[in-house]
Amino acid sequence: MRDGDFMDQANQAEGPNNPARTMVRRHRLSTRLWHWLNVVAVSIMLMSGLMIFNAHPRLYWGRFGANPDQPWLEIGNAGGQGFLRIGSFSAETTGFLGLTHAADGSPVATAFPGWLTIPSTYSLADARLWHLLFAWVLAFALLGYLIWSLVNGHIRRDLHITRAEWSPRHLWHDIKEHARLRFPTGLAALRYNVLQKIAYCGVLFVLLPLVIATGLTMSPAMDAALPFLADAFGGRQSARSIHFLAAAGLVGFFFVHIAMVLLAGPFNEVRSMITGQYRLPAERTR
Amino acid sequence: MTGPIDRRRLLGAAALGGGSLILAGCDRLNGSAGFRSLLQEVEGWNMASQRLIGGQRLAPEFSIADLSPDFRANGSRSAAGNAVWEGHVAAGFANWALRVDGLVRRPLDLSIPALAALPQQTQITRHDCVEGWSAIGQWTGPRLGPILRAAGLLPQARFIVFHCADTLGSMPYYESIDLLDAFHPQTILALRMNGQPLPVRHGAPLRLRVERQLGYKQAKYIMRVEARASLAGLYGNKGGYWEDHSDYPWYAGI
Numbered sequence: 001m002r003d004g005d006f007m008d009q010a011n012q013a014e015g016p017n018n019p020a021r022t023m024v025r026r027h028r029l030s031t032r033l034w035h036w037l038n039v040v041a042v043s044i045m046l047m048s049g050l051m052i053f054n055a056h057p058r059l060y061w062g063r064f065g066a067n068p069d070q071p072w073l074e075i076g077n078a079g080g081q082g083f084l085r086i087g088s089f090s091a092e093t094t095g096f097l098g099l100t101h102a103a104d105g106s107p108v109a110t111a112f113p114g115w116l117t118i119p120s121t122y123s124l125a126d127a128r129l130w131h132l133l134f135a136w137v138l139a140f141a142l143l144g145y146l147i148w149s150l151v152n153g154h155i156r157r158d159l160h161i162t163r164a165e166w167s168p169r170h171l172w173h174d175i176k177e178h179a180r181l182r183f184p185t186g187l188a189a190l191r192y193n194v195l196q197k198i199a200y201c202g203v204l205f206v207l208l209p210l211v212i213a214t215g216l217t218m219s220p221a222m223d224a225a226l227p228f229l230a231d232a233f234g235g236r237q238s239a240r241s242i243h244f245l246a247a248a249g250l251v252g253f254f255f256v257h258i259a260m261v262l263l264a265g266p267f268n269e270v271r272s273m274i275t276g277q278y279r280l281p282a283e284r285t286r
Numbered sequence: 287m288t289g290p291i292d293r294r295r296l297l298g299a300a301a302l303g304g305g306s307l308i309l310a311g312c313d314r315l316n317g318s319a320g321f322r323s324l325l326q327e328v329e330g331w332n333m334a335s336q337r338l339i340g341g342q343r344l345a346p347e348f349s350i351a352d353l354s355p356d357f358r359a360n361g362s363r364s365a366a367g368n369a370v371w372e373g374h375v376a377a378g379f380a381n382w383a384l385r386v387d388g389l390v391r392r393p394l395d396l397s398i399p400a401l402a403a404l405p406q407q408t409q410i411t412r413h414d415c416v417e418g419w420s421a422i423g424q425w426t427g428p429r430l431g432p433i434l435r436a437a438g439l440l441p442q443a444r445f446i447v448f449h450c451a452d453t454l455g456s457m458p459y460y461e462s463i464d465l466l467d468a469f470h471p472q473t474i475l476a477l478r479m480n481g482q483p484l485p486v487r488h489g490a491p492l493r494l495r496v497e498r499q500l501g502y503k504q505a506k507y508i509m510r511v512e513a514r515a516s517l518a519g520l521y522g523n524k525g526g527y528w529e530d531h532s533d534y535p536w537y538a539g540i
Contacts, residue, residue, distance in 0.1 A: 043308075044312075047312075052418065053418070055416075055417040055418060056415070056417040056418040056419050058419070060419075063348065063352055063412065063420070063422060064352070064354045064412060064420045064421050064422045065419060065420060066354065066357075066358040066415070066419035066420065066421045067358050067419065068354070068355065068356035068358055069354070069355075069356075115305070115306070115309060118309075118312045118313075118316070119312065119313050119316045120309055120312075120313055123532075124416065124417065124532075125528075125532040125533045125534050126316055126325075126533070128416070128534075128535075129322070129325035129326065129328070129533070129535075130312075130316070130325065132328050132332060132540060133324070133325050133327075133328045136328065136331065218414070218418075218540075219336070219539060219540035220345060220412070220414045220497070220498050220499060220500060220539060220540075221336040221340050221498045221499070221539030221540060222336065222339075222340070222539075222540065223345065223346055223412075223498075224340050224343045224344060224345040224346070224497070224498045225336065225339045225340030225341075225343050226339070227346050230346060236412060236414065236420050237419075237420055240418060
């Protein structure tokens with residue numbers, strides 16, 4: 001069978017001999033395609049976005065915000081030291097944020113360092129070219145994936161968080177299991193657990209749409225075409241701040257996601273996202 | 287031999303090596319002519335889609351309460367060095383006149399009193415710099431459309447070019463828009479800012495406000511408005527100082 005839901009595959013997976021070794025089809029082709037397309041698009045968006053941020057490394061709340069106004073976040077340098085300031089909190093970040101050093105030791109005044117940005121040396125114009133091309137990729141890949149996942153039942157069957165799963169007891173149980181690094185085994189490993197669902201739904205339905213909508217809000221032509229956008233976010237500079245925070249949320253998801261893949265068995269997990277084939281983890285005996 | 291530490295080190299080294307390969311690859315792509323032309327292709331998609339969705343919709347306008355307390359001046363803060371402009375500043379722009387020419391039937395020379403005698407439009411709008419910051423200001427001046435109508439655009443005219451008195455590096459600043467934006471109801475030649483004559487640091491005596499595009503399109507220190515059939519043959523052929531200098535897109539709606 002090609003792209004059924006997990007339980008059907010699981011039933012098929014219960015072979016007579018050594019079910020723990022059974023290979024099952026884990027991820028649909030649409031999920032695998034979107035996943036890897038998104039790896040490219042999100043990485044480029046984040047790295048070119050950091051270069052765009054470098055052009056004005058200050059964030060504001062409200063409709064306007066420029067150098068004479070008070071930012072809530074600022075990355076800069078003063079007196080030969082890089083700093084990150086958030087509200088009244090300030091930290092010295094020389095070598096990483098605000099001020100780095102070139103190979104020959106000469107200081108480079110830059111908010112985010114070159115090894116995190118596209119391109120690696122300062123160019124607002126080029127970073128915007130990359131950002132605005134891959135914005136199309138990101139947005140249309142998401143739109144296509146959401147529509148297709150609605151049609152093929154991925155959202156309803158695999159991502160939908162049931163009332164039972166929302167119960168505090170169930171949530172607490174899953175949190176404890178994760179904290180002990182006890183991941184589901186056997187057939188249970190074929191279904192997303194509730195924390196996974198919350199993370200994936202958060203990315204699919206909150207962070208990515210938010211980062212796209214706030215991105216559009218920064219366009220003066222889109223603000224004329226769709227004026228409710230800026231109003232909804234509390235002004236263009238608020239939208240810019242939310243854009244940055246949503247991007248930070250995606251970075252946070254990335255680190256947790258990678259950590260979970262490493263803990264759950266990177267070979268099996270990565271294979272399942274490339275070929276779709278997944279080896280069922282053996283049932284825990286106790 | 288392959289204990290967990292070694293494997294971890296190997297993975298770390300692979301990640302680091304992979305990361306720097308990807309970065310180097312991106313930089314190489316960034317420099318390749320073919321990939322750059324793909325990147326620049328996107329300007330057309332952005333313009334077509336934004337024009338499709340936005341048509342001639344108006345940019346949001348704000349109230350006096352929303353004004354930036356201190357509107358940041360960026361780019362040229364003066365056209366000092368240009369002797370003609372310096373002479374006009376010294377004379378309080380009494381002898382200054384805006385030249386409107388190119389593909390028009392009747393070239394015009396419009397003094398400040400002549401521009402001020404035209405119907406004035408006041409709008410409080412947000413100025414969005416390509417760098418990411420925004421400032422809100424109040425602008426007053428005549429609409430560009432009726433001035434172009436008075437000059438009588440020839441049918442071949444497709445672009446309106448703004449020639450400025452300021453220079454960046456050694457290059458004169460200039461900008462250009464197409465007729466759709468030139469005749470947009472909020473496109474004005476601003477003589478006044480926040481109720482005062484346009485300050486020098488914001489482009490005295492006259493600057494463009496084309497409200498649905500980024501800050502670098504808002505030409506300051508305008509001396510001459512020229513109607514043209516094409517942007518080719520003018521400076522770097524791309525229709526504006528930053529377009530020529532840094533590959534900024536000519537269409538700056540995003």
